[in-house]
Amino acid sequence: MPHYIALIHKDTDSCYGVSFPDIPGVITGGDTIDEAMQQAAEVLQFAAEDWTNPDGSTGFKPPSTIDELRKDPEFLEDAKDAVVALVEFPAPAHAAE
DSSP: OOEEEEEEEEOTTSOEEEEOTTSTTOEEEESSHHHHHHHHHHHHHHHHTTOBOTTSOBSOOOOOOHHHHTTOHHHHHHHTTOEEEEEESSOOGGGGO
């Protein structure tokens, strides 16, 4: 199963925020890192249900590798103060329980 790279940020006095470099605009969060990771798997599932790419095609593009993302200056800037994690997609059935 593919894994999408997620960036997890935490500012003082805020929850953990999760974003996906390969899927712009899909974000989520949680009060703990575990909750944020669970929410990350769920938001991917939800977003995929009616995702449309700029070219009109549907479905997520295949995930980028970390090596591909490291060539992107925007990713490098976004990842500076983030924890980089992998989120399995589609999420295993037990993750939705």
